[in-house]
Amino acid sequence: MTGPKLTSGLVADELLADVPENLVIMAKDxxxxxxxxxxxxVALRGVSLQVFEGEIVVIVGPSGSGKTTLTNILGGTLRSSAGQVYWSNIRQDISKLEDREITSARRGFxxxxxxxxxxxxHMTALQNVELSARIAGLPKRWRKDRSKELLERVGLGHRFHHVPGRLSGGERQRVAIACAxxxxxxxxxxxxxTGDLDLVNAEEILDLFRELNAEYGTAFLIVTHSQQIASKANRTLELRDGIISGTHDSAVFLRQLDRxxxxxLDNQDRLPMPENILQELGNPRRFQVExxxxxxxLSPYTEGEAAAVQVQLxxxxxxxxxxxxxxxxxxxxGTAL
Ligand SMILES: Nc1ncnc2c1ncn2[C@@H]1O[C@H](COP(=O)(O)OP(=O)(O)OP(=O)(O)O)[C@@H](O)[C@H]1O
Ligand SMILES: [Mg+2]
Structure with a gap:
C-alpha cells in the first residue's frame, strides 16, 4: 500500500503543494x-520518512538508535532541532506551530x-479511558459510552471496574490502546x-492492530523488537545511529534483514553501510569503487593494496x-626488461 514517493530536495511550500492524497505523515531531514x-x-542525523493511509510501518533498530526520539517528534510531543514534520490533517509543518496548536491538531489525528x-x-480501566476522552475533548455526555465501547472493542468489556493492578500486562496494554x-x-x-508482553498477549495486541487497520484504515507506525509484528509490516525501516540505514518493502525476518x-541515498546522496556487513569485512573505513x-x-581498500594497485605492470x-x-x-x- 505504499504511495508515491516524493522527490527530495523540495522546499517546504513546493513539497506541500505536491503531497499525495493518501499521505498521513511525513518527516523531512x-x-x-x-x-x-x-x-x-545527536539522536537523529537527518531522518526522512512518509507514512500512507492504511500502512503498517515498523521501525527496528538497536537500543539508543533514536526510535523513541523519532516517534515523539512525529507525534509532536518533542521538538526536533531541525527538519520538518507534516501532518496531513492540517497540511502543515508542525515545527512552526505553538505547543497548544500542536496539541489541538493532534486530537483526532x-x-x-x-x-x-x-x-x-488508582483509577479503574473505565475511568482511565474516560480521562483520555476528557483530554481528547469529547463532550462530557458521550465520554462514558464511548469509553465502554472502546473497552469492549479491545476485548475488555468484562474488566471495566478493574484497577490496572488487577489487570494482566496484556489487558493493561489494551486499556492503553483504547485510550489511544x-x-x-x-x-x-x-x-x-508488546515489549513487556509474552507471546500470546503480544499476538492478541497485534491482531487488534490488524483489525483496526483493516476496519478503519488506521495507519500504524510501530517501534518493535518483535518478529511477530515485523512479519506483518507493509514496510520496515531500520534505524541506526540516528539515520535510516535500510528499508524493506515487505514483511521481514529480523534475523535475516540482509535478504x-x-x-x-539520503538527501546529500550518502549511502548508509549496513553495520553487520562492515563487521563481517573487518570494519573497513575506505573502499575502492568499481x-x-x-x-x-565496493572493495575494502587498504594501504598495502593501494601500493599494489599503483604498481605499473x-x-x-x-x-x-x-x-x-x-x-x-x-x-x-630472466630476460632483461
Ligand atoms: N532526554 C534526553 N536527553 C539526552 N539524551 C537523550 C534523551 N533521550 C534520549 N537520549 C539519547 O538519544 C539517543 C537516542 O535515544 P532514544 O531513546 O531515541 O533511543 P531508542 O532507539 O528508543 O532506544 P531504546 O531501544 O533503548 O528504547 C540515545 O543515545 C539516548 O541516550
Ligand atoms: Mg526507545
Missing part, C-alpha cells in the same frame, strides 16, 4: 540534538501507545507496544608474463 549540560547527544502503559493506577483510539486517529504511533534490505554491468562494486617480451616495471629482469625467464 529530522535532526535532534539533546543538550545535557555541556554534553550534546494521532494516538500514542507506549511501551510502559501510562495508566493512572479515543479520537479515531488516522495514525497510531506505538513505541514497543530484503534496500539502501537509500562500476561493472550497472553494478557498483609490463609484459615480458619473451615469456609474456606480467611483471612489475620496477624490475630489471623478468623473474620468470
Amino acid at each position: 529530522l535532526i535532534k540534538i539533546y543538550q545535557t549540560g555541556e554534553i550534546e547527544t 494521532i494516538g500514542f501507545v507506549f511501551q510502559v502503559d501510562n495508566l493512572l493506577h 483510539l479515543m479520537n479515531n486517529p488516522k495514525l497510531v504511533l506505538a513505541d514497543e507496544p 530484503t534490505r534496500v539502501l537509500e 562500476v561493472s554491468n550497472s553494478r557498483i562494486i 609490463v609484459t615480458c617480451r619473451i615469456c609474456g608474463k606480467l611483471v612489475s616495471s620496477s624490475r630489471v629482469t623478468c623473474p620468470n625467464c
Whole structure:
C-alpha cells in the first residue's frame, strides 16, 4: 500500500503543494540534538520518512538508535532541532506551530501507545479511558459510552471496574490502546507496544492492530523488537545511529534483514553501510569503487593494496608474463626488461 514517493530536495511550500492524497505523515531531514549540560547527544542525523493511509510501518533498530526520539517528534510531543514534520490533517509543518496548536491538531489525528502503559493506577480501566476522552475533548455526555465501547472493542468489556493492578500486562496494554483510539486517529504511533508482553498477549495486541487497520484504515507506525509484528509490516525501516540505514518493502525476518534490505541515498546522496556487513569485512573505513554491468562494486581498500594497485605492470617480451616495471629482469625467464 505504499504511495508515491516524493522527490527530495523540495522546499517546504513546493513539497506541500505536491503531497499525495493518501499521505498521513511525513518527516523531512529530522535532526535532534539533546543538550545535557555541556554534553550534546545527536539522536537523529537527518531522518526522512512518509507514512500512507492504511500502512503498517515498523521501525527496528538497536537500543539508543533514536526510535523513541523519532516517534515523539512525529507525534509532536518533542521538538526536533531541525527538519520538518507534516501532518496531513492540517497540511502543515508542525515545527512552526505553538505547543497548544500542536496539541489541538493532534486530537483526532494521532494516538500514542507506549511501551510502559501510562495508566493512572488508582483509577479503574473505565475511568482511565474516560480521562483520555476528557483530554481528547469529547463532550462530557458521550465520554462514558464511548469509553465502554472502546473497552469492549479491545476485548475488555468484562474488566471495566478493574484497577490496572488487577489487570494482566496484556489487558493493561489494551486499556492503553483504547485510550489511544479515543479520537479515531488516522495514525497510531506505538513505541514497543508488546515489549513487556509474552507471546500470546503480544499476538492478541497485534491482531487488534490488524483489525483496526483493516476496519478503519488506521495507519500504524510501530517501534518493535518483535518478529511477530515485523512479519506483518507493509514496510520496515531500520534505524541506526540516528539515520535510516535500510528499508524493506515487505514483511521481514529480523534475523535475516540482509535478504530484503534496500539502501537509500539520503538527501546529500550518502549511502548508509549496513553495520553487520562492515563487521563481517573487518570494519573497513575506505573502499575502492568499481562500476561493472550497472553494478557498483565496493572493495575494502587498504594501504598495502593501494601500493599494489599503483604498481605499473609490463609484459615480458619473451615469456609474456606480467611483471612489475620496477624490475630489471623478468623473474620468470630472466630476460632483461
Ligand atoms: N532526554 C534526553 N536527553 C539526552 N539524551 C537523550 C534523551 N533521550 C534520549 N537520549 C539519547 O538519544 C539517543 C537516542 O535515544 P532514544 O531513546 O531515541 O533511543 P531508542 O532507539 O528508543 O532506544 P531504546 O531501544 O533503548 O528504547 C540515545 O543515545 C539516548 O541516550
Ligand atoms: Mg526507545
